[in-house]
Amino acid sequence: DIQMTQSPSSLSAFVGDRVTITCRASQPINIYLSWYQKKSGQAPKLLIHGASSLVSGVPSRFSGGGSGTDFTLTINGLQPDDFATYYCQQSYSVLYTFGQGTRLDSK
Amino acid sequence: QIQLQESGPGLVEPSQTLSLTCTVSGGSIDSGSYYWSWVRQPAGGGLEWIGRVHTSGSTDYKSSLKSRVAISIDTSKNQFSLKVSSVTAADTAVYYCARSTPRGSRYGMDVWGQGTTVSVSS
Numbered sequence: 001d002i003q004m005t006q007s008p009s010s011l012s013a014f015v016g017d018r019v020t021i022t023c024r025a026s027q028p029i030n031i032y033l034s035w036y037q038k039k040s041g042q043a044p045k046l047l048i049h050g051a052s053s054l055v056s057g058v059p060s061r062f063s064g065g066g067s068g069t070d071f072t073l074t075i076n077g078l079q080p081d082d083f084a085t086y087y088c089q090q091s092y093s094v095l096y097t098f099g100q101g102t103r104l105d106s107k
Numbered sequence: 108q109i110q111l112q113e114s115g116p117g118l119v120e121p122s123q124t125l126s127l128t129c130t131v132s133g134g135s136i137d138s139g140s141y142y143w144s145w146v147r148q149p150a151g152g153g154l155e156w157i158g159r160v161h162t163s164g165s166t167d168y169k170s171s172l173k174s175r176v177a178i179s180i181d182t183s184k185n186q187f188s189l190k191v192s193s194v195t196a197a198d199t200a201v202y203y204c205a206r207s208t209p210r211g212s213r214y215g216m217d218v219w220g221q222g223t224t225v226s227v228s229s
Contacts, residue, residue, distance in 0.1 A: 001170050034215030035153075043219035044146075044154060050214055084155055087154050093215045094167045096144070096156040 001009055002026050002090050005101035012107040017078045021102045023071045029092035035064055035073045036087045038101070044087065048073065080106075109134040111204050111220035119198075119227050129204030129220055130184075137162045137182045140208040144216060145178060145189045149201040155200075159207075160187050181188040194227045201225075 003026035013019050023033065031051040036044040046055050048064040051071055061076045075082055083106050088099040113222055117126035129143070136143070144159040146227040152154045158168035168176050172191070201224050205216040 032213045036215075038148075038154065043221055044205075044216075045206070045219075046215045046217045048215075049208060049210070049217075053214075055215075055217065089154075089156070089215065091215065094159075094212075095169060096159070097169075098154040098156060101153040107217075 001095045002029065002093050002097050004088055004090055004097050004099040006086075006088055006102050008102060009100065010084070010103040012105050013078055015078050015080055018074065018076050019078060020075075020102065021073045021088075021104075023066075023073070023088035023099050024092055025069045025071075025092075028068045029090045030041065031067050032090060032092040033064075033066065033071045034089045034091065035062075037082075038085045038087060047086075058063050078104075109206070109218055110207065111218060113202060113223040114203050115202075115223060115225070117226060119194055119225060120229050121195055121227055122193055125189070125194050125198060125225055125227070127189045127202055127204075127223065128186050129188070130207045131206075132184050132185070135182075136180065136185045136187065139209065141209075141215070142212045143180065143187045144177075144203055144205045144207070146203045146216075148203070148222075149197075149200040152160055152200075157189065157191075159212075196227050197226045199225065 033051045035048040052064045142159045143159040177190045201222040204220045206218040208214045208217045
């Protein structure tokens with residue numbers, strides 16, 4: 001199965017900051033990479049698919065990029081509601097895999 | 108607006124089979140070419156994709172779980188199900204069901220159930 005590695009595993013930031021999370025695939029996955037936001041007690045929320053396509057209703061401060069093996073999720077102007085854990089997920093292979101997650105908390 | 112709801116026992120004994128059902132409401136499970144997945148998250152851990160079933164009934168499973176997992180679909184009941192055999196404490200987790208996006212199976216999972224907690228203990 002394709003391995004997905006996120007970095008950092010955790011980070012602390014202030015409201016208003018710009019933060020970037022990276023995700024690396026163990027083999028090329030084209031653009032078939034999605035990002036999810038996960039809060040405790042809630043289901044994952046799809047933010048971005050196709051590496052850079054923002055899901056309808058997701059704030060424009062979220063953006064994604066990359067292709068092949070290296071991808072990024074950037075949040076421009078962190079808001080209090082953004083403190084959560086973020087996961088990348090590949091769907092290039094029929095056997096989906098998630099990254100280990102990046103916990104974003106308030107500094 | 109399609110909604111998913113997981114159901115099943117919250118406690119399973121070690122070595123037994125875990126069985127969960129995901130009921131689809133607000134739409135027909137076979138109206139379109141969708142993949143329906145199961146994902147789990149152990150306490151303090153990350154998300155783990157378990158497997159998926161297509162509306163046609165075809166399935167795909169995570170390699171390390173393939174020998175113990177079975178996912179099926181029942182279009183007459185608008186449900187799909189998960190069975191995990193020979194469970195251990197490592198199978199204790201919150202289990203989610205989810206649907207692939209209308210754009211296709213390669214574009215993420217956009218509809219999720221609220222999750223159900225399953226504990227493996229005697």
